[in-house]
Amino acid sequence: MSRRSREQTEHRTLRLTESQQERTPTQPTQMAPRRDTRFPALASAQPADCPSRPMMLIDKYVPSFSFNERHAVLVDAPADKVLAAILTFRPEDDPLFRVLITLRELPMRTRRLFGGSETSPKVFGIDDFTLLEHDDHEVVFGLVGQFWRPDFGLASIADGAAFAAFQRAGFVKLALNFALAPQSDGRIRLTTETRAFCPDRSARLKLLPYWYAVRPFSGLLRRRILAGLKRRSEAAYASA
Template sequence: MTILGWVSEKDRHHSLCHTSYLPATHFYEKHQSAPIYAAPHAIITAVADYDMRNDRVANALMTVRELPGKALRLGRPPANPQPEFGLHTFTLLQRQDHQISFGLAGRFWQPDMGIISLQDAADFERLQGQGVARLVLHFHLLPEGEAWRLCTETFIGCPDTRTRLKLLPYWLLIRAASGLIRRRTLAAIRRQVSAPVMRGR
């Protein structure tokens, strides 16, 4: 079992909360939608195209998260201006008919999150540097009668104990907001793609 999203040594040993993109998972969360009456391709396409910044609550939470980094840059323009944080910040790792995965790497506890630019899945898998955490955001579909449930799992792996200890307080601080954003994302995608006559189910 996980305690506040911290994956125990026992769970890691038995390969629970596992993704093939990380040698081990140290932090984990999972959420799923209500039934969605739509074709799998339409649901996965909606995930790939989703902009979290269009949700007012998610946008507000992410704006607050970006404030420390902006405060550090106050009075001096960044050398490499970055767009607002969102799903486009992630690197596409894989996409199939019933699932899609994204990767993100950085020092997330830092004011600017320390995001490392990655080109593709190979870049993500090669990155093994100490002090850098890697995150996999995985969406997959679970059949339920004539409908589907969209499930999202977040996996974070750390290369060493020092990185895990740095990430732990940050994870505990942002976990509630992260979970809220995930749930709102699932609900928004459900509203977007559900057949009109089925939305009330």
């Protein structure tokens, strides 16, 4: 075969290969789930169906959220002791909690005082939350309101079904959970997460400054709650 014939043959082979590549379908690029970045807290929200973790009870009540906060601690006690401590804890027993809540409620109480109100509102506490559901590994509390208002603007919620069904413009649905995860060394990883779902733009804009204003203090209180639950659980285990 002459040199010119070989070059023509190679040229035809190259064009045939390129034609086959053009007809070969390519796999579509996997796109990451889109997240709402209009508000800073929304950008960190993890979709409830994310395959990186199992479904939790809190996902049932607040599957998507506008703001969230999470803290954790390791507890050297069995799950039943930790669960018992969670179901009986009262954050208002913490002196720092009472001080911070008193400061938070000061504008409301001052207005009532000068407005001539004869009734004094009760101090905000765990009784304002509704126990939505719990199992052997998680406890979920719920709260609905307009938390930027001096009186928190709370709505009455009877149970988990009422919380799930609640839909009202301008009202934020907040879920607070405590989740237990056994570790390989026998300890329990106790995690608490707070999720706030705003149903509309107006509620988001009103909650946004309030959330970030109170977040340093709420984070401190949640860490103290976890430390208190750790102490109670380990003390109950030691005395068993």
